[in-house]
Amino acid sequence: MATIHLAINEESYSVDTDPQTSLLTVLREHLDLTGSKYGCGEGQCGACTVLIDGRSQRSCITRVGTVAGKKITTIEGLASGDHLHPVQQAFLDEGAMQCAYCTSGMIMSAVALLKKNPDPNEKQIVDFMDGNVCRCGTYSRIVRAIQRAAKGPTMAKGASR
Amino acid sequence: MSTNINAGIPLEPERYELREGAPYRFDLGRRDFFKFLGAGIVVVSVLKPAVVAQESGGANRRRGESLPQEINAWLHIGENGKVTVFTGKVEVGQNIRTSLSQAVSEELHVPIEQIEMVMGDTQLTPFDMGTFGSRTTPTMNLQLRKAAAAARDALIGIAAQQWKTDPSHLVTEDGKVNDPQSHRSVEYATLMKGQRLTQMLPAEDPLIPAADWKVAGKSVGKIDGHDFVTGRHRFPSDQKLPNMMYGKVLRQPSFNATLVSADTKVAEQLGATVVRDGNFLGVAATTTQAAEAAVAAIKADWKTEPQISNKELFDYLRKDAGQGKDPSGDGDHFETGSVDQALKAADHRLKQTYTVSYIAHVPLEPRAALANWDGDQLTVWTGTQRPFGVRGQLAEAFHLPEEKIRVLMPDTGSGYGGKHTGETAIEAARLAKAAKRPVKVVWTREEEFTWAYFRPAGVIDVSSGVRNDGTITAWEFHNYNSGSAGIRPYYEIPNQRIVFHEVNSPLRQGSYRALAATANHFARESHMDELAHELKMDPLEIRLKNLKNDRLRAVFEAAAKQFGWGKSKNPGQGFGMGGGYEKLGNIATFAEVNVDPKSGEVKVVRVVSAFECGAIVNPDNLKNQIEGSNVQGLGGALFEAIEFENGKIMNARLSEYRVPRFSDLPVLETVLLDRKDIPSVGAGECPMIGLAPAIANAIFQATGKRLRALPLVPNGLNVS
Numbered sequence: 102m103a104t105i106h107l108a109i110n111e112e113s114y115s116v117d118t119d120p121q122t123s124l125l126t127v128l129r130e131h132l133d134l135t136g137s138k139y140g141c142g143e144g145q146c147g148a149c150t151v152l153i154d155g156r157s158q159r160s161c162i163t164r165v166g167t168v169a170g171k172k173i174t175t176i177e178g179l180a181s182g183d184h185l186h187p188v189q190q191a192f193l194d195e196g197a198m199q200c201a202y203c204t205s206g207m208i209m210s211a212v213a214l215l216k217k218n219p220d221p222n223e224k225q226i227v228d229f230m231d232g233n234v235c236r237c238g239t240y241s242r243i244v245r246a247i248q249r250a251a252k253g254p255t256m257a258k259g260a261s262r
Numbered sequence: 263m264s265t266n267i268n269a270g271i272p273l274e275p276e277r278y279e280l281r282e283g284a285p286y287r288f289d290l291g292r293r294d295f296f297k298f299l300g301a302g303i304v305v306v307s308v309l310k311p312a313v314v315a316q317e318s319g320g321a322n323r324r325r326g327e328s329l330p331q332e333i334n335a336w337l338h339i340g341e342n343g344k345v346t347v348f349t350g351k352v353e354v355g356q357n358i359r360t361s362l363s364q365a366v367s368e369e370l371h372v373p374i375e376q377i378e379m380v381m382g383d384t385q386l387t388p389f390d391m392g393t394f395g396s397r398t399t400p401t402m403n404l405q406l407r408k409a410a411a412a413a414r415d416a417l418i419g420i421a422a423q424q425w426k427t428d429p430s431h432l433v434t435e436d437g438k439v440n441d442p443q444s445h446r447s448v449e450y451a452t453l454m455k456g457q458r459l460t461q462m463l464p465a466e467d468p469l470i471p472a473a474d475w476k477v478a479g480k481s482v483g484k485i486d487g488h489d490f491v492t493g494r495h496r497f498p499s500d501q502k503l504p505n506m507m508y509g510k511v512l513r514q515p516s517f518n519a520t521l522v523s524a525d526t527k528v529a530e531q532l533g534a535t536v537v538r539d540g541n542f543l544g545v546a547a548t549t550t551q552a553a554e555a556a557v558a559a560i561k562a563d564w565k566t567e568p569q570i571s572n573k574e575l576f577d578y579l580r581k582d583a584g585q586g587k588d589p590s591g592d593g594d595h596f597e598t599g600s601v602d603q604a605l606k607a608a609d610h611r612l613k614q615t616y617t618v619s620y621i622a623h624v625p626l627e628p629r630a631a632l633a634n635w636d637g638d639q640l641t642v643w644t645g646t647q648r649p650f651g652v653r654g655q656l657a658e659a660f661h662l663p664e665e666k667i668r669v670l671m672p673d674t675g676s677g678y679g680g681k682h683t684g685e686t687a688i689e690a691a692r693l694a695k696a697a698k699r700p701v702k703v704v705w706t707r708e709e710e711f712t713w714a715y716f717r718p719a720g721v722i723d724v725s726s727g728v729r730n731d732g733t734i735t736a737w738e739f740h741n742y743n744s745g746s747a748g749i750r751p752y753y754e755i756p757n758q759r760i761v762f763h764e765v766n767s768p769l770r771q772g773s774y775r776a777l778a779a780t781a782n783h784f785a786r787e788s789h790m791d792e793l794a795h796e797l798k799m800d801p802l803e804i805r806l807k808n809l810k811n812d813r814l815r816a817v818f819e820a821a822a823k824q825f826g827w828g829k830s831k832n833p834g835q836g837f838g839m840g841g842g843y844e845k846l847g848n849i850a851t852f853a854e855v856n857v858d859p860k861s862g863e864v865k866v867v868r869v870v871s872a873f874e875c876g877a878i879v880n881p882d883n884l885k886n887q888i889e890g891s892n893v894q895g896l897g898g899a900l901f902e903a904i905e906f907e908n909g910k911i912m913n914a915r916l917s918e919y920r921v922p923r924f925s926d927l928p929v930l931e932t933v934l935l936d937r938k939d940i941p942s943v944g945a946g947e948c949p950m951i952g953l954a955p956a957i958a959n960a961i962f963q964a965t966g967k968r969l970r971a972l973p974l975v976p977n978g979l980n981v982s
Contacts (some may be wrong), residue, residue: 119551125551130508135500136493138675139628141707145916148626151477176493189491196483199890200355202497202626202675212403216827227924234916235791236626237355238893240927 105169109134110178119164125149127165128175136176136205140234145161147233150206157213159232175207179212188212191250192243199237206234211247218236222253282718296458302340303416303459306333307409312578333388335402337409343437345370347406349388351398352575354677357883358398360485362480364880366401368477369410369470370449371434374485382649382671382937384664385784386678392648394679394773396845396944399879401943405463410462413469416820420453423616428730468884472877472938481882486673496644497675503700506632507535509555509693511544511707516909517769519564528559535562535697543603546693546701570768576617579721579742584764586826594746594764599726599757604736608727610796614721618744620769620773621714621905624921627675628710633690634700640667642974644687644793645674651978659688659829660695667883678894680714711914716904717774718767720744725853727757728793732804739785743767745778747949748844751786753808767778769906775891776947777875779844780954781897784972789957791962801839801959802827813937814843815873817850820933821872835861836964846943849876850891855960862979866896866926866957872933873949876940884945887931893947896922901976920976943969 107114109132116131128134128151137160140148143158145204147208150176151160179186191197207230214229215222221229226247235243297898317853335349338417347366353359358378359374367374373974380386382393414434416775422429423445433440440447469828472479489495496502513520524543544561548552570578600847605611631644633777640662646652650671657664674681705713720743720859727736737755743765744791751761752812794801802822809815822828841850854868878884901920906911954972962968968977 110344122551129500129901130549133502135496135502138497138627139499139704140628140689141916142919144916145709146626160322170290176491185488187493192491193483193487196481196886198355198487198490199357199485199886200626201484201495202355202489204490205493208491227927231924234626234923236624236678236894236921238890238922238926240922241889241894241930242886243466244924244927 103166105165107165107169108171108172109173110175116165118165120164122165123159123161124165124168124173127204129161133244134141134177138202138205140203140206143225143234145234146203146206147210148203148206148207149249150233152209155213155216157210164220176209179208187211187253188215188247189245191253195242195246195249197242197246199227199239203233203235207235211243211250214247215251221247223248236255270358270430278592280527285325287708299346300337300340301457302338302454303413303457303461305409305413305416305461305463307335307405309338309781331651333350334390335388335405337413338408339413339454341451341454341456343372343376343454344378345372346378348380348387349402349406350382350384350387350650351402352393352671354393354645354676354681355886358393358396358402358882359482359673360402360482361399361641361880361883363483363485364478364480365407365779366410369407370414371562372437374477376437378413378936380651383668384649384670385668391465392651392682394647394682396947399875399944400846400943403879408463412461416459416461417450417453420457421448424448425459436508441970446672466903467925472942476706478879479877479881479944481780481880492641496672497627497630498632498643498672499627499630499675499704500644501554501630501672502701503632503634506552506700506702507546507548507693507697508553509544509690509703510557511542511689511703512557512562512715514541515564516566517569518909519566522563522565524560524562526560529556532556532559532821535693536605537693537696539692542689542692543980544689546697546699549659566909569909572619572903572905575719575768576721578768579719579765581767582703582940583742585922594762596665596750598752600755601736601738601759603728605725605738606737609730610728610793611725612789612792612796613723613725614720614789614792614970615808616781616788616970618769618781618784620719620904620906621898622711622716622776622904622919623678623680623714623774624916624919625676625678625680625710628705628707629681630688630702630715631684631686632689632700632702633687633694635691635694635698638662638666640691641670642668642686642687642691642808643670643672645670645677645681646684646687647677647679648679648797650830651682652687656683656691660691679774679777682773683715685713707916708914712911715770715772717780718744718771718897719769720778720781724785724789725787726793728797731800732793732807732809734793734796739742741778744948746844747777747870748779748782749809751813752814752843753790753805754810755808769904776844776950778820779842779951780895781972783840783842783844784954784958785949787842787952788958788968788970791838791959792968793957795962800828800884803840805839805885811843813840813848815849816935817841817872817874821850821852821870824933825854825870827852831963834964836960836962838956838959838961838963840952840959842951844948844951847873847945847948849873849949851949851953851956853960854958855964857961857964857979862960862975862981864900864979866900866928866976867951868929868931869956870931870933871949871952873945874935874937875948876942877938878934879932879942884934885932887945888932888949891947892930892953893922893927895950895953896926896928898972899957899974900926901973903973903976
């Protein structure tokens with residue numbers, strides 16, 4: 102057991118746990134941040150995706166001890182108050198969800214992609230997003246949502262988060 | 263507690279959807295609507311007895327029961343003008359929360375934001391057999407439209423009374439009743455003040471014809487989409503209660519294993535609550551990690567038994583098969599004309615066998631439940647397509663009357679027919695009972711792969727006879743185990759023998775999106791192509807020659823047109839089609855594939871589906887469902903298969919069981935045929951059935967190789 106200091110969504114948390122615990126478990130069980138989802142536990146589905154210092158990472162296979170002090174962003178920290186992040190808005194505008202269980206992970210991955218590459222072509226989107234599974238099969242809509250967010254006027258502002 | 267939680271679960275492999283009557287009755291008399299809902303108006307939707315049998319599982323009900331017990335939904339308008347709709351249907355991603363709100367909004371003339379849907383709560387909503395079989399749109403949608411229309415009439419009636427005027431010239435709009443003659447207007451909320459009006463749904467109410475729909479028929483985004491893109495929505499696995507513990511179950515090392523002995527001392531020393539009850543051995547602890555550690559510390563001895571593997575599966579299915587039940591019974595055996603004579607007399611005969619593997623639903627949210635006891639009152643939050651069915655299972659497991667159990671279904675991370683049962687509900691409740699605290703059980707992906715149930719595997723034998731001109735004269739079709747949905751041909755064939763053979767399945771099997779219609783259409787539509795090839799006919803031509811059904815012809819023709827059927831192809835490229843009729847919808851799907859001549863990799867490049875399901879309620883959501891069916895269908899068509907051996911699942915992880923991903927995505931084109939003159943039916947299942955044969959037929963066109971097993975190319979095509 103150790104006390105681990107975490108910076109999540111621009112807030113500080115202290116958690117008493119084994120540093121080997123997965124970040125996903127800490128988010129969901131210790132901090133009640135349930136927006137990040139469990140889907141496979143082996144980094145294969147992307148439902149648990151969060152940003153660590155701006156890069157997408159699978160929180161289910163990330164030991165919490167390795168991200169102490171790093172800047173962690175989860176789906177709960179993406180919007181600014183009532184103002185949705187452009188990627189969140191684009192998912193709504195494109196109807197890019199059915200059951201929406203994969204949606205948080207998809208959005209976090211998409212945000213990371215657009216940070217890296219603000220204007221990806223379709224192949225670049227597919228390559229980057231291929232580790233995120235949507236069992237309802239809304240992939241084509243998610244591609245369109247990412248393209249819409251990339252083109253959107255507010256992207257520059259949102260992408261700075 | 264029952265030692266085997268699977269015992270007594272009605273898991274009919276095919277027409278699995280519960281023939282027994284509803285295990286309890288909803289008693290209107292004991293429910294004081296207004297105490298519960300506040301003043302206003304309540305419109306109660308009552309099913310006609312004939313529909314009850316079909317929709318509420320009430321086939322065995324006693325005669326002479328009073329109608330109010332056949333309630334299937336109700337709708338309340340409160341003093342604040344808020345509309346609350348109560349239905350036992352549940353949301354698993356098919357977006358019925360939205361489409362049902364649209365229906366109510368349309369008939370009641372209130373903005374869609376003013377409508378709240380209370381769904382799948384056994385305490386608050388009327389009994390519902392479950393959400394499956396694409397039944398929500400043709401039934402619940404209609405019932406709610408009627409209830410909303412009745413509420414609208416009642417509102418007009420109240421306004422007319424208050425204004426002392428003739429109701430016939432009053433109109434409703436945007437949550438108000440207006441009198442165009444005197445220019446008076448009153449909000450619904452105002453009309454509701456102090457009212458306590460209950461209205462049974464009149465049998466005949468003028469509904470707004472589909473051609474005049476304003477809200478329904480238009481694309482409306484997921485009504486609570488904001489909660490999902492912000493992570494705020496609490497799925498079943500996200501539920502939490504104060505003082506909650508986390509549960510884990512020690513799994514059998516293989517199916518049908520029996521617990522001989524267990525040493526749980528170490529687990530108890532770790533502080534976990536340990537429950538051994540028959541074959542059930544589980545723990546509850548304050549964190550998931552602690553629960554995992556406790557379960558790992560249990561030393562258990564199991565008695566196992568040898569079981570078959572997927573390699574022997576198809577031989578086994580044939581050997582174990584029954585011969586089909588009485589032809590006059592449940593449709594397991596259908597016969598017309600004389601197949602044997604017609605086969606003899608045919609110009610060409612063709613006999614082929616097709617197989618389908620077991621596949622898993624892989625809902626991205628695994629099964630999850632949170633259980634809480636208050637004395638002998640049990641409340642469970644769980645993701646299930648049958649909240650009332652799960653309540654029944656809990657009642658059975660704990661020997662409780664159902665009134666003591668409440669099951670709530672938060673909108674869930676998908677089902678696809680895979681969440682009809684209450685395993686986690688029972689597990690969480692058993693652990694919570696021992697721990698005397700709320701307990702949550704969330705299955706791991708491996709548990710979900712292993713201890714849920716599968717889409718049935720099957721063997722299908724087809725024998726056909728055909729004349730030189732392409733007229734099919736004989737059709738014999740035997741399905742072993744996979745099921746009888748969509749087993750009957752829609753082609754006009756005078757001599758038929760259609761038999762479904764029940765088998766004692768080696769794996770636990772149950773419902774899956776589109777059921778056996780996928781397997782039966784795969785066999786039939788592949789066989790149609792084989793006949794076309796035999797006769798050197800165009801595959802579309804032979805279908806249209808034998809097809810009289812106008813709606814089905816229309817989708818084949820529409821898809822062919824959009825696809826550009828008949829165009830020339832490049833080497834390695836292939837085009838194919840498949841289609842049919844299921845759950846009252848009509849689909850034709852055309853696929854274009856590319857086969858790499860060196861690696862044998864098969865890529866589905868383009869899929870065109872034409873679909874017709876009567877009047878369209880929400881075009882964008884309909885497209886979403888069709889696209890989703892085709893994407894999900896790619897998995898079962900190309901590479902999904904459960905591998906098993908000796909009672910173990912050998913590929914129970916996402917790294918070992920391939921599901922469709924972004925890179926598998928073809929160009930998807932959808933043609934919607936809107937038949938405003940035909941009542942709407944559901945669309946969650948039917949669109950799936952055309953894809954697998956379309957791909958198989960396209961691979962044949964590309965390579966000359968006829969693949970007759972689903973999945974078609976789990977390891978790519980053997981090009982040697």
